[in-house]
Amino acid sequence: MIDQLSHFVGxxxxxxxxxxxxxxxxxxxxxxxIRVSHxxxxxxxxxCFIASWASTAMSRQGGMDNxxxxxxxxxxxxxxxxxxxxxxxRSALSAISHDPxxxxxxxxxxxxxxxxxxxxxxxxxxxHGDSLRSTSLAALTMDLRPRIVRPLPPSSWGNLVNMVTARxxxxxxxxxAEVPELKDLVGLLxxxxxxxxxxxxxxxxxxxxxxxxxxxxxxxxxxGEVNVFMFTSWCNFxxxxxxxxxxxxxxxxxxxxxxxxxxxxxxxxxxxIEAWVNFNKQDMLLFLQDxxxxxxxxxxxx
Numbered sequence: 001m002i003d004q005l006s007h008f009v010g011x012x013x014x015x016x017x018x019x020x021x022x023x024x025x026x027x028x029x030x031x032x033x034i035r036v037s038h039x040x041x042x043x044x045x046x047x048c049f050i051a052s053w054a055s056t057a058m059s060r061q062g063g064m065d066n067x068x069x070x071x072x073x074x075x076x077x078x079x080x081x082x083x084x085x086x087x088x089x090r091s092a093l094s095a096i097s098h099d100p101x102x103x104x105x106x107x108x109x110x111x112x113x114x115x116x117x118x119x120x121x122x123x124x125x126x127x128h129g130d131s132l133r134s135t136s137l138a139a140l141t142m143d144l145r146p147r148i149v150r151p152l153p154p155s156s157w158g159n160l161v162n163m164v165t166a167r168x169x170x171x172x173x174x175x176x177a178e179v180p181e182l183k184d185l186v187g188l189l190x191x192x193x194x195x196x197x198x199x200x201x202x203x204x205x206x207x208x209x210x211x212x213x214x215x216x217x218x219x220x221x222x223x224g225e226v227n228v229f230m231f232t233s234w235c236n237f238x239x240x241x242x243x244x245x246x247x248x249x250x251x252x253x254x255x256x257x258x259x260x261x262x263x264x265x266x267x268x269x270x271x272x273i274e275a276w277v278n279f280n281k282q283d284m285l286l287f288l289q290d291x292x293x294x295x296x297x298x299x300x301x302x
Contacts, residue, residue, distance in 0.1 A: 014293035044143050045157040047237040054242040068085040109233045116262050120229045136227045138166045148204045152226040163213045230261035240268045
């Protein structure tokens with residue numbers, strides 16, 4: 001149904017920078033579908049754009065509040081100068097989050113990423129018999145703006161996300177390889193993300209940094225000896241504060257995208273996380289039957 005609500009003019013791929021579609025229903029509800037070009041936007045600048053757009057719409061109707069007063073920001077394009085639910089499951093996840101061996105408490109996103117990463121490893125094993133590739137990579141997107149010397153503001157538009165990779169290497173390969181414990185994968189993610197956040201990049205090295213990390217990832221994929229799983233988090237984006245004058249949204253979602261990945265969003269009005277997982281049909285059936293997927297998730301639509 002979501003794809004049916006986003007049949008933008010021009011089809012799946014156009015040269016448009018931004019496309020907007022509004023669907024209105026007899027009951028009085030509506031859905032706003034927005035598609036932006038990834039050449040100009042990443043998730044961070046897209047959220048900033050929509051928040052400012054909604055705030056502008058509210059201000060013209062005289063409906064501004066404190067939230068919207070703080071959201072409106074003019075975009076800058078200075079990047080061009082740099083770039084050439086069950087209780088048992090909750091208790092189990094809580095125990096992992098408070099493991100004393102971690103240097104810090106993991107975030108919800110890190111725990112959920114580890115959960116899906118582990119399930120994806122088992123899907124790969126189920127597809128290829130008992131064999132398991134000895135090396136598995138979890139590739140996560142991270143906003144590079146605050147990690148540049150003289151950090152860029154959130155209103156700096158452009159596609160400036162870097163890839164952070166966490167690597168699991170099994171002691172054995174093939175049928176002797178063991179699927180790692182969830183705690184071990186959380187630890188790997190904490191180490192990789194913490195190191196990335198502690199690393200600052202001078203402006204002249206932004207492009208080489210982006211190029212190097214992407215090349216390393218692409219080379220790993222091309223060799224075919226490593227399983228690579230992609231993750232993106234939109235958590236903490238103010239998507240449920242966007243108000244165009246009709247009230248704030250009750251549900252924000254992603255539409256179909258053309259690669260295998262997991263994308264996370266906050267749930268409205270609670271502390272949960274929605275995981276939008278995109279696999280081919282065979283892998284999806286295996287993923288939905290995975291023991292961790294069944295134990296730790298709710299597959300009900302909002």
